Amino acid sequence: MTTATINDTINETNADAAADTAATARTDTPVLELDHVSYSYTKGGKKVLADKNYKFHAGRVVSITGPSGAGKTTLLSLLSGLTTPSEGKVLYQGNDLAKADRYRYRSRDIGVIFQSFNLLPALTVAENIILSMDASGKKFDRPKKEIAAELIAKVRLQPEYLNERILHLSGGEQQRVAIARALSYDPAVILADEPTGNLDLATQDDIMAIFRSLAHDEGKSVIIVTHSPEVAAASDEVYQLAKLVRHHR
Template identity: 45%
Template sequence: PGEVVAVVGRSGSGKTTLLNLVAGLDRPDRGTVRVAGQDLRALGEHGRTRLRRERLGFVFQFFNLLPTLTARENVLLALELRGRADPRRADEALEAVGLADKAHRYPHELSGGEQQRVAVARALVKDPAAILADEPTGNLDTRTGDEVLALLCRAARDRGAALVMATHSERAARAADRVLRMADGRLTEDVSP
Protein backbone atom coordinates (compact mmCIF):
# COMPACT_ATOMS: atom_id res chain seq x y z
CA PRO A 1 0.00 0.00 0.00
CA GLY A 2 1.29 3.42 -0.95
CA GLU A 3 4.12 1.94 -3.01
CA VAL A 4 5.10 3.60 -6.28
CA VAL A 5 6.40 1.18 -8.92
CA ALA A 6 7.81 2.25 -12.28
CA VAL A 7 7.95 -0.22 -15.15
CA VAL A 8 10.55 1.00 -17.64
CA GLY A 9 11.45 -0.25 -21.07
CA ARG A 10 11.57 0.62 -24.74
CA SER A 11 8.48 1.15 -26.87
CA GLY A 12 6.99 -2.22 -27.69
CA SER A 13 8.57 -3.94 -24.68
CA GLY A 14 5.17 -4.81 -23.18
CA LYS A 15 4.66 -2.11 -20.54
CA THR A 16 1.14 -1.18 -21.65
CA THR A 17 0.24 -4.84 -22.11
CA LEU A 18 1.33 -5.48 -18.51
CA LEU A 19 -0.97 -2.71 -17.28
CA ASN A 20 -3.81 -4.12 -19.40
CA LEU A 21 -3.22 -7.57 -17.87
CA VAL A 22 -3.30 -6.14 -14.34
CA ALA A 23 -6.53 -4.30 -15.22
CA GLY A 24 -8.09 -7.45 -16.62
CA LEU A 25 -8.48 -5.83 -20.04
CA ASP A 26 -6.23 -8.43 -21.69
CA ARG A 27 -5.88 -12.11 -20.85
CA PRO A 28 -2.50 -13.77 -20.39
CA ASP A 29 -1.37 -16.43 -22.86
CA ARG A 30 -0.27 -18.46 -19.86
CA GLY A 31 0.12 -18.04 -16.14
CA THR A 32 -2.07 -16.30 -13.61
CA VAL A 33 -2.70 -12.63 -12.91
CA ARG A 34 -3.69 -11.83 -9.34
CA VAL A 35 -4.93 -8.45 -8.19
CA ALA A 36 -5.85 -7.86 -4.55
CA GLY A 37 -5.40 -11.60 -4.01
CA GLN A 38 -7.92 -12.53 -6.71
CA ASP A 39 -7.21 -14.59 -9.82
CA LEU A 40 -8.56 -12.41 -12.63
CA ARG A 41 -9.44 -15.36 -14.85
CA ALA A 42 -11.62 -16.83 -12.08
CA LEU A 43 -13.49 -13.54 -11.68
CA GLY A 44 -15.03 -13.71 -15.14
CA GLU A 45 -15.80 -10.63 -17.25
CA HIS A 46 -18.40 -9.23 -14.84
CA GLY A 47 -16.03 -9.59 -11.89
CA ARG A 48 -13.15 -7.97 -13.77
CA THR A 49 -15.41 -5.06 -14.74
CA ARG A 50 -16.45 -4.64 -11.11
CA LEU A 51 -12.79 -4.74 -10.04
CA ARG A 52 -11.92 -1.98 -12.52
CA ARG A 53 -14.87 0.14 -11.40
CA GLU A 54 -14.33 -0.24 -7.69
CA ARG A 55 -10.64 -0.88 -7.05
CA LEU A 56 -8.59 0.56 -9.91
CA GLY A 57 -7.90 4.09 -11.12
CA PHE A 58 -6.49 4.77 -14.58
CA VAL A 59 -4.34 7.59 -15.94
CA PHE A 60 -3.63 7.44 -19.67
CA GLN A 61 -0.94 9.13 -21.75
CA PHE A 62 -3.55 10.77 -23.97
CA PHE A 63 -5.85 11.69 -21.05
CA ASN A 64 -8.98 9.97 -22.51
CA LEU A 65 -11.31 12.74 -21.39
CA LEU A 66 -14.71 12.90 -23.04
CA PRO A 67 -14.71 16.11 -25.11
CA THR A 68 -18.42 16.85 -24.60
CA LEU A 69 -18.13 16.76 -20.81
CA THR A 70 -16.69 19.44 -18.54
CA ALA A 71 -13.76 18.66 -16.25
CA ARG A 72 -16.21 18.14 -13.38
CA GLU A 73 -18.44 15.88 -15.47
CA ASN A 74 -15.43 13.79 -16.59
CA VAL A 75 -14.48 13.23 -12.94
CA LEU A 76 -18.09 12.62 -11.89
CA LEU A 77 -18.45 9.97 -14.60
CA ALA A 78 -16.09 7.66 -12.67
CA LEU A 79 -18.50 7.80 -9.73
CA GLU A 80 -21.61 7.48 -11.89
CA LEU A 81 -20.26 4.24 -13.34
CA ARG A 82 -20.12 2.91 -9.78
CA GLY A 83 -23.68 4.06 -9.11
CA ARG A 84 -22.45 6.64 -6.59
CA ALA A 85 -22.65 10.01 -8.31
CA ASP A 86 -21.58 12.62 -5.76
CA PRO A 87 -20.79 16.05 -7.24
CA ARG A 88 -19.19 17.13 -3.96
CA ARG A 89 -16.57 14.36 -4.24
CA ALA A 90 -15.86 15.33 -7.85
CA ASP A 91 -15.34 18.93 -6.72
CA GLU A 92 -13.01 17.79 -3.92
CA ALA A 93 -10.98 15.69 -6.37
CA LEU A 94 -10.57 18.66 -8.72
CA GLU A 95 -9.58 20.86 -5.79
CA ALA A 96 -6.97 18.27 -4.75
CA VAL A 97 -5.31 18.58 -8.17
CA GLY A 98 -5.54 22.38 -8.18
CA LEU A 99 -8.33 22.70 -10.73
CA ALA A 100 -11.37 23.76 -8.71
CA ASP A 101 -11.52 26.96 -10.77
CA LYS A 102 -11.59 24.99 -14.05
CA ALA A 103 -14.40 22.57 -13.15
CA HIS A 104 -16.77 23.93 -15.80
CA ARG A 105 -14.24 24.01 -18.63
CA TYR A 106 -14.26 21.50 -21.47
CA PRO A 107 -11.09 19.55 -22.33
CA HIS A 108 -10.33 21.70 -25.40
CA GLU A 109 -10.28 24.74 -23.09
CA LEU A 110 -7.59 23.20 -20.87
CA SER A 111 -3.83 22.88 -21.36
CA GLY A 112 -2.27 19.42 -21.65
CA GLY A 113 -1.13 19.57 -18.03
CA GLU A 114 -4.59 20.58 -16.87
CA GLN A 115 -6.16 17.75 -18.87
CA GLN A 116 -3.78 15.28 -17.27
CA ARG A 117 -4.64 16.63 -13.81
CA VAL A 118 -8.35 16.10 -14.60
CA ALA A 119 -7.44 12.52 -15.54
CA VAL A 120 -5.62 12.14 -12.20
CA ALA A 121 -8.66 13.53 -10.35
CA ARG A 122 -10.87 11.06 -12.23
CA ALA A 123 -8.61 8.19 -11.14
CA LEU A 124 -8.42 9.34 -7.51
CA VAL A 125 -12.10 10.19 -6.95
CA LYS A 126 -12.90 6.48 -6.56
CA ASP A 127 -10.31 6.01 -3.77
CA PRO A 128 -8.78 3.11 -5.69
CA ALA A 129 -6.59 0.44 -4.15
CA ALA A 130 -4.27 0.81 -7.16
CA ILE A 131 -3.64 3.42 -9.82
CA LEU A 132 -2.41 2.25 -13.21
CA ALA A 133 -0.70 5.04 -15.13
CA ASP A 134 0.44 4.56 -18.73
CA GLU A 135 3.10 7.14 -19.64
CA PRO A 136 1.46 9.75 -17.38
CA THR A 137 4.08 12.38 -18.25
CA GLY A 138 4.65 11.32 -21.87
CA ASN A 139 2.74 14.20 -23.50
CA LEU A 140 3.78 16.93 -21.09
CA ASP A 141 6.67 19.37 -20.93
CA THR A 142 9.27 18.67 -18.23
CA ARG A 143 7.92 21.12 -15.63
CA THR A 144 4.29 20.06 -16.04
CA GLY A 145 5.32 16.40 -16.14
CA ASP A 146 7.19 16.81 -12.86
CA GLU A 147 4.11 18.45 -11.29
CA VAL A 148 1.78 15.66 -12.45
CA LEU A 149 4.27 13.01 -11.32
CA ALA A 150 4.61 14.58 -7.86
CA LEU A 151 0.83 14.82 -7.60
CA LEU A 152 0.36 11.14 -8.53
CA CYS A 153 3.07 9.89 -6.17
CA ARG A 154 1.87 12.05 -3.27
CA ALA A 155 -1.76 11.00 -3.79
CA ALA A 156 -0.85 7.31 -3.92
CA ARG A 157 1.29 7.49 -0.79
CA ASP A 158 -1.20 9.65 1.14
CA ARG A 159 -4.10 7.36 0.27
CA GLY A 160 -2.22 4.10 0.70
CA ALA A 161 -2.83 3.15 -2.94
CA ALA A 162 -0.32 1.33 -5.09
CA LEU A 163 0.80 3.30 -8.15
CA VAL A 164 2.10 1.29 -11.10
CA MET A 165 3.30 3.45 -13.96
CA ALA A 166 4.67 2.42 -17.31
CA THR A 167 7.19 5.00 -18.44
CA HIS A 168 10.09 5.83 -20.71
CA SER A 169 11.04 8.68 -18.41
CA GLU A 170 14.07 8.24 -16.18
CA ARG A 171 12.78 11.24 -14.19
CA ALA A 172 9.55 9.37 -13.49
CA ALA A 173 11.47 6.21 -12.60
CA ARG A 174 13.56 8.14 -10.06
CA ALA A 175 10.36 9.13 -8.22
CA ALA A 176 9.41 5.47 -7.71
CA ASP A 177 10.08 3.25 -4.71
CA ARG A 178 10.74 0.30 -7.05
CA VAL A 179 11.82 0.22 -10.67
CA LEU A 180 11.22 -2.85 -12.82
CA ARG A 181 12.77 -3.17 -16.27
CA MET A 182 10.78 -4.80 -19.07
CA ALA A 183 12.09 -6.22 -22.34
CA ASP A 184 10.37 -8.42 -24.92
CA GLY A 185 7.28 -8.89 -22.77
CA ARG A 186 9.19 -9.95 -19.66
CA LEU A 187 10.10 -8.22 -16.45
CA THR A 188 13.84 -8.76 -16.61
CA GLU A 189 15.19 -7.13 -13.49
CA ASP A 190 14.45 -5.04 -10.45
CA VAL A 191 16.63 -1.95 -10.80
CA SER A 192 15.24 -0.15 -7.76
CA PRO A 193 17.30 2.67 -6.28
Protein backbone atom coordinates in the same frame (compact mmCIF):
# COMPACT_ATOMS: atom_id res chain seq x y z
CA MET B 1 14.46 3.87 -5.19
CA THR B 2 14.95 0.22 -6.04
CA THR B 3 15.78 -0.94 -9.55
CA ALA B 4 15.49 -4.54 -10.72
CA THR B 5 14.46 -6.70 -13.63
CA ILE B 6 10.87 -7.80 -13.28
CA ASN B 7 11.76 -11.40 -12.37
CA ASP B 8 14.32 -10.49 -9.72
CA THR B 9 13.78 -10.68 -6.01
CA ILE B 10 13.44 -7.10 -4.82
CA ASN B 11 15.85 -6.11 -2.06
CA GLU B 12 14.46 -3.10 -0.21
CA THR B 13 17.01 -0.49 0.78
CA ASN B 14 17.00 2.74 2.70
CA ALA B 15 18.60 4.54 -0.22
CA ASP B 16 16.71 7.77 0.27
CA ALA B 17 14.07 9.44 2.38
CA ALA B 18 11.33 8.92 -0.19
CA ALA B 19 11.87 5.17 -0.09
CA ASP B 20 11.75 5.24 3.71
CA THR B 21 8.46 7.13 3.67
CA ALA B 22 6.92 4.76 1.15
CA ALA B 23 8.12 1.72 3.08
CA THR B 24 6.04 2.75 6.09
CA ALA B 25 2.89 2.48 3.96
CA ARG B 26 3.86 -0.85 2.41
CA THR B 27 2.03 -3.96 3.55
CA ASP B 28 3.26 -7.54 3.35
CA THR B 29 0.27 -8.63 1.26
CA PRO B 30 0.52 -7.42 -2.34
CA VAL B 31 -2.38 -5.57 -3.90
CA LEU B 32 -1.56 -6.96 -7.35
CA GLU B 33 0.64 -9.92 -8.21
CA LEU B 34 1.94 -11.58 -11.34
CA ASP B 35 2.19 -15.33 -10.76
CA HIS B 36 4.23 -17.02 -13.53
CA VAL B 37 2.52 -14.86 -16.15
CA SER B 38 3.24 -15.34 -19.85
CA TYR B 39 1.43 -13.80 -22.78
CA SER B 40 1.37 -14.32 -26.54
CA TYR B 41 -1.04 -12.83 -29.05
CA THR B 42 -1.77 -16.18 -30.70
CA LYS B 43 -1.83 -19.71 -29.33
CA GLY B 44 1.67 -21.10 -29.56
CA GLY B 45 2.95 -17.80 -30.93
CA LYS B 46 5.91 -15.72 -29.83
CA LYS B 47 5.66 -14.68 -26.19
CA VAL B 48 5.54 -10.97 -25.47
CA LEU B 49 5.97 -11.70 -21.76
CA ALA B 50 7.45 -14.88 -20.34
CA ASP B 51 7.14 -16.27 -16.80
CA LYS B 52 6.80 -12.95 -14.97
CA ASN B 53 6.57 -13.05 -11.18
CA TYR B 54 6.01 -9.76 -9.44
CA LYS B 55 4.31 -8.17 -6.44
CA PHE B 56 2.88 -4.65 -6.30
CA HIS B 57 2.28 -3.27 -2.81
CA ALA B 58 0.17 -0.49 -1.38
CA GLY B 59 1.96 2.77 -0.65
CA ARG B 60 4.44 2.46 -3.51
CA VAL B 61 5.00 4.27 -6.79
CA VAL B 62 6.32 1.75 -9.30
CA SER B 63 7.64 2.64 -12.75
CA ILE B 64 7.77 -0.06 -15.41
CA THR B 65 10.40 0.69 -18.03
CA GLY B 66 12.01 -1.06 -20.97
CA PRO B 67 12.59 -0.76 -24.70
CA SER B 68 9.79 -0.68 -27.26
CA GLY B 69 8.46 -4.18 -27.77
CA ALA B 70 9.35 -5.34 -24.26
CA GLY B 71 5.69 -5.77 -23.31
CA LYS B 72 5.05 -2.73 -21.12
CA THR B 73 1.64 -1.94 -22.60
CA THR B 74 0.71 -5.62 -22.58
CA LEU B 75 1.62 -5.81 -18.91
CA LEU B 76 -0.57 -2.80 -18.15
CA SER B 77 -3.44 -4.44 -20.04
CA LEU B 78 -3.00 -7.60 -17.96
CA LEU B 79 -2.96 -5.64 -14.71
CA SER B 80 -6.10 -3.75 -15.74
CA GLY B 81 -8.01 -6.95 -16.43
CA LEU B 82 -8.56 -6.11 -20.10
CA THR B 83 -6.37 -9.05 -21.13
CA THR B 84 -5.94 -12.48 -19.55
CA PRO B 85 -2.58 -14.28 -19.46
CA SER B 86 -1.79 -17.12 -21.84
CA GLU B 87 -0.21 -18.82 -18.83
CA GLY B 88 -0.15 -18.04 -15.12
CA LYS B 89 -2.33 -15.73 -13.06
CA VAL B 90 -2.83 -12.07 -12.27
CA LEU B 91 -3.99 -11.81 -8.66
CA TYR B 92 -5.84 -8.89 -7.06
CA GLN B 93 -5.79 -9.12 -3.28
CA GLY B 94 -4.99 -12.80 -3.68
CA ASN B 95 -7.85 -13.55 -6.10
CA ASP B 96 -7.35 -14.70 -9.69
CA LEU B 97 -8.66 -11.97 -12.02
CA ALA B 98 -9.58 -14.59 -14.63
CA LYS B 99 -12.21 -15.92 -12.22
CA ALA B 100 -13.33 -12.54 -10.86
CA ASP B 101 -15.92 -9.99 -11.98
CA ARG B 102 -13.52 -8.00 -14.14
CA TYR B 103 -16.04 -5.28 -14.94
CA ARG B 104 -16.44 -4.61 -11.23
CA TYR B 105 -12.66 -4.72 -10.82
CA ARG B 106 -12.10 -2.17 -13.59
CA SER B 107 -14.91 0.15 -12.50
CA ARG B 108 -14.22 0.13 -8.74
CA ASP B 109 -10.85 -1.28 -7.74
CA ILE B 110 -8.49 0.32 -10.26
CA GLY B 111 -8.28 3.76 -11.81
CA VAL B 112 -6.69 3.96 -15.26
CA ILE B 113 -5.01 7.07 -16.66
CA PHE B 114 -4.58 6.89 -20.43
CA GLN B 115 -1.79 8.47 -22.44
CA SER B 116 -4.40 10.27 -24.57
CA PHE B 117 -6.45 11.24 -21.46
CA ASN B 118 -9.75 9.84 -22.95
CA LEU B 119 -11.76 12.76 -21.61
CA LEU B 120 -14.98 13.97 -23.26
CA PRO B 121 -13.98 17.38 -24.65
CA ALA B 122 -17.46 18.90 -24.92
CA LEU B 123 -18.26 18.18 -21.27
CA THR B 124 -17.06 20.09 -18.24
CA VAL B 125 -14.46 18.90 -15.77
CA ALA B 126 -17.19 18.12 -13.24
CA GLU B 127 -19.26 16.20 -15.80
CA ASN B 128 -16.29 14.03 -16.79
CA ILE B 129 -15.56 13.16 -13.17
CA ILE B 130 -19.21 12.51 -12.28
CA LEU B 131 -19.67 10.23 -15.31
CA SER B 132 -16.86 8.06 -13.95
CA MET B 133 -18.51 8.00 -10.53
CA ASP B 134 -21.81 6.95 -12.11
CA ALA B 135 -20.14 4.17 -14.11
CA SER B 136 -18.63 2.70 -10.94
CA GLY B 137 -22.06 1.89 -9.54
CA LYS B 138 -20.88 2.90 -6.08
CA LYS B 139 -23.02 4.81 -3.62
CA PHE B 140 -21.66 8.13 -2.37
CA ASP B 141 -22.60 9.76 0.92
CA ARG B 142 -22.22 13.31 -0.39
CA PRO B 143 -23.18 15.23 -3.53
CA LYS B 144 -20.99 14.09 -6.42
CA LYS B 145 -20.11 17.62 -7.47
CA GLU B 146 -18.80 18.29 -3.97
CA ILE B 147 -16.55 15.24 -4.26
CA ALA B 148 -15.45 16.38 -7.73
CA ALA B 149 -14.46 19.76 -6.27
CA GLU B 150 -12.29 18.03 -3.66
CA LEU B 151 -10.67 15.88 -6.33
CA ILE B 152 -9.62 18.79 -8.54
CA ALA B 153 -8.13 20.47 -5.48
CA LYS B 154 -6.17 17.28 -4.84
CA VAL B 155 -4.67 17.47 -8.34
CA ARG B 156 -3.88 21.16 -7.82
CA LEU B 157 -6.52 22.81 -9.99
CA GLN B 158 -8.42 25.89 -8.86
CA PRO B 159 -12.18 25.62 -8.07
CA GLU B 160 -13.19 27.58 -11.17
CA TYR B 161 -11.97 24.70 -13.36
CA LEU B 162 -14.89 22.57 -12.23
CA ASN B 163 -17.26 24.15 -14.77
CA GLU B 164 -14.68 24.56 -17.55
CA ARG B 165 -15.06 22.46 -20.68
CA ILE B 166 -12.24 20.03 -21.37
CA LEU B 167 -11.63 21.46 -24.85
CA HIS B 168 -10.50 24.73 -23.27
CA LEU B 169 -7.79 23.10 -21.11
CA SER B 170 -4.07 22.65 -21.77
CA GLY B 171 -2.47 19.22 -21.94
CA GLY B 172 -1.18 19.49 -18.37
CA GLU B 173 -4.60 20.56 -17.10
CA GLN B 174 -6.28 17.69 -18.92
CA GLN B 175 -3.83 15.25 -17.36
CA ARG B 176 -4.76 16.52 -13.90
CA VAL B 177 -8.44 16.06 -14.71
CA ALA B 178 -7.69 12.53 -15.94
CA ILE B 179 -6.06 11.77 -12.57
CA ALA B 180 -9.03 13.25 -10.69
CA ARG B 181 -11.41 11.14 -12.77
CA ALA B 182 -9.38 7.99 -12.03
CA LEU B 183 -9.66 8.80 -8.31
CA SER B 184 -13.40 9.49 -8.41
CA TYR B 185 -14.47 6.17 -6.87
CA ASP B 186 -11.44 5.83 -4.55
CA PRO B 187 -9.69 2.84 -6.17
CA ALA B 188 -6.90 0.94 -4.43
CA VAL B 189 -4.71 0.92 -7.55
CA ILE B 190 -3.81 3.61 -10.08
CA LEU B 191 -2.49 2.45 -13.47
CA ALA B 192 -0.97 5.13 -15.70
CA ASP B 193 0.22 4.72 -19.29
CA GLU B 194 2.93 7.29 -20.12
CA PRO B 195 1.14 9.95 -18.03
CA THR B 196 3.82 12.59 -18.56
CA GLY B 197 4.80 11.80 -22.15
CA ASN B 198 3.54 15.07 -23.65
CA LEU B 199 4.16 17.38 -20.69
CA ASP B 200 6.93 19.86 -19.93
CA LEU B 201 9.38 18.99 -17.15
CA ALA B 202 7.83 21.33 -14.57
CA THR B 203 4.36 19.83 -15.09
CA GLN B 204 5.86 16.35 -15.12
CA ASP B 205 7.44 16.97 -11.72
CA ASP B 206 4.12 18.23 -10.36
CA ILE B 207 2.24 15.18 -11.67
CA MET B 208 4.80 12.88 -10.05
CA ALA B 209 4.41 14.75 -6.76
CA ILE B 210 0.68 14.03 -6.96
CA PHE B 211 1.34 10.33 -7.60
CA ARG B 212 3.76 10.14 -4.67
CA SER B 213 1.20 11.77 -2.39
CA LEU B 214 -1.46 9.27 -3.48
CA ALA B 215 0.88 6.39 -2.62
CA HIS B 216 2.63 7.68 0.49
CA ASP B 217 -0.23 9.61 2.10
CA GLU B 218 -3.25 7.57 0.97
CA GLY B 219 -1.70 4.12 0.65
CA LYS B 220 -2.57 3.56 -2.99
CA SER B 221 -0.53 1.38 -5.31
CA VAL B 222 0.56 3.58 -8.23
CA ILE B 223 1.91 1.77 -11.29
CA ILE B 224 3.32 3.79 -14.18
CA VAL B 225 4.50 2.69 -17.62
CA THR B 226 7.09 5.21 -18.75
CA HIS B 227 10.03 5.90 -21.03
CA SER B 228 11.08 8.90 -18.92
CA PRO B 229 14.26 8.60 -16.82
CA GLU B 230 12.98 11.49 -14.67
CA VAL B 231 9.72 9.70 -13.90
CA ALA B 232 11.61 6.51 -13.08
CA ALA B 233 13.98 8.42 -10.78
CA ALA B 234 11.03 9.95 -8.93
CA SER B 235 9.46 6.53 -8.27
CA ASP B 236 10.01 4.26 -5.28
CA GLU B 237 10.84 1.27 -7.44
CA VAL B 238 11.77 0.76 -11.08
CA TYR B 239 11.15 -2.55 -12.81
CA GLN B 240 12.82 -3.06 -16.14
CA LEU B 241 11.31 -5.31 -18.78
CA ALA B 242 13.78 -6.78 -21.24
CA LYS B 243 12.72 -7.40 -24.81
CA LEU B 244 12.39 -11.10 -25.54
CA VAL B 245 14.52 -12.25 -28.45
CA ARG B 246 13.92 -15.53 -30.22
CA HIS B 247 17.18 -17.20 -31.19
CA HIS B 248 17.16 -19.38 -34.30
CA ARG B 249 19.51 -22.31 -34.63
